[in-house]
Amino acid sequence: MRYALLVALIAAMATSFASAQPPGAAEEHEDNAEIAVDAEVIASRAAAHKFGKTLKEALQQAIKAGGPANGITVCHDQADQIAARLSEELEMLVGRTSLKVRNPNHTPDAWETAVLKQFEARKVQGESVDRLEFFAVIDDDQGQQTFRYMKAIPTAGLCLNCHGEKIAPEVDAELKKLYPYDQARGFSEGDLRGAFTIAKPLPQKETP
Ligand code: HEC
Incomplete structure (x- = not known):
C-alpha cells in the first residue's frame, strides 16, 4: 500500500473512531458480509501475533545486550515504527492501547475503552x-x-522491569524523563496490560 493510501486510511479511521459505538451496540450485519468479516478476523489475529512477536524479540534482544534501560529505547523509538510498517504492509491500522497508558498517543477511544473494560x-x-x-x-x-x-x-515477567511495582532506579529515572504522564506502572504478572487494536474500513455498501 502506498503511503498516501495509509494516510487516507488513517483519516478514515479518525472519523470512525470519533463515532465508535460501544461493543454490543453494533448491529448484526446481514448477507455475505459475514464471510468478509471471517477473513478480517483471521488477518487481524495474524497481524496482532506478528506485531507482538516482532516487539518482544526486539525487546528481549535489547535487554540482553544492555539491560532494561536499553530496552526503553526499543519501546520508545521502535514500537510505533513497527506498528506503522505493519499497518502499511498488512493494509490495516495496527496499534496498541490500554486503560493505563504510558504514551498518551495510545489512549483508547470510546469503543476501545469499552472493549478493554469488557x-x-x-x-x-x-x-x-x-x-x-x-x-x-x-x-x-x-x-x-x-x-x-x-x-x-x-x-509477563519481563514486562515488570518497566511496568511493574518495583522499577530499578535508572529505568525509573529514564521513564520519568520520557513519560511525565506515565500511568503504565504497578502491574503484576498475569494482569491485562492492554490490547492490540486493529481497524480496517470495509468496502462501501452498494446503494440500491
Ligand atoms: C524496557 C522497558 C519496557 C519493557 C520491558 C516493556 N515495556 Fe511496554 N512500554 C515501554 C515503553 C517505554 C512504552 C511506551 C512506548 C511508546 O512511547 O510508544 C511501552 C508501551 C507499552 C504498551 C502500549 C500502551 C502504552 O502504555 O503506551 C503496551 C501495551 C506495553 N508496553 C506492553 C508491554 C508488555 C506486554 C511487556 C512485556 C512483554 C512490556 N510492555 C515490556 C517500556 C517497556
Whole structure:
C-alpha cells in the first residue's frame, strides 16, 4: 500500500473512531458480509501475533545486550515504527492501547475503552487473558463500515522491569524523563496490560 493510501486510511479511521459505538451496540450485519468479516478476523489475529512477536524479540534482544534501560529505547523509538510498517504492509491500522497508558498517543477511544473494560470483566469471570479477543463492524457518521478487532496483551515477567511495582532506579529515572504522564506502572504478572487494536474500513455498501 502506498503511503498516501495509509494516510487516507488513517483519516478514515479518525472519523470512525470519533463515532465508535460501544461493543454490543453494533448491529448484526446481514448477507455475505459475514464471510468478509471471517477473513478480517483471521488477518487481524495474524497481524496482532506478528506485531507482538516482532516487539518482544526486539525487546528481549535489547535487554540482553544492555539491560532494561536499553530496552526503553526499543519501546520508545521502535514500537510505533513497527506498528506503522505493519499497518502499511498488512493494509490495516495496527496499534496498541490500554486503560493505563504510558504514551498518551495510545489512549483508547470510546469503543476501545469499552472493549478493554469488557476484557477486564471477562478476566474476573475466569477467562484466560491470553485468549481474550473481540471484534465488531461499526458504522461511522458517513456510513463507512469499519472492521475493528482487539486482542488482549497479558503482563509477563519481563514486562515488570518497566511496568511493574518495583522499577530499578535508572529505568525509573529514564521513564520519568520520557513519560511525565506515565500511568503504565504497578502491574503484576498475569494482569491485562492492554490490547492490540486493529481497524480496517470495509468496502462501501452498494446503494440500491
Ligand atoms: C524496557 C522497558 C519496557 C519493557 C520491558 C516493556 N515495556 Fe511496554 N512500554 C515501554 C515503553 C517505554 C512504552 C511506551 C512506548 C511508546 O512511547 O510508544 C511501552 C508501551 C507499552 C504498551 C502500549 C500502551 C502504552 O502504555 O503506551 C503496551 C501495551 C506495553 N508496553 C506492553 C508491554 C508488555 C506486554 C511487556 C512485556 C512483554 C512490556 N510492555 C515490556 C517500556 C517497556
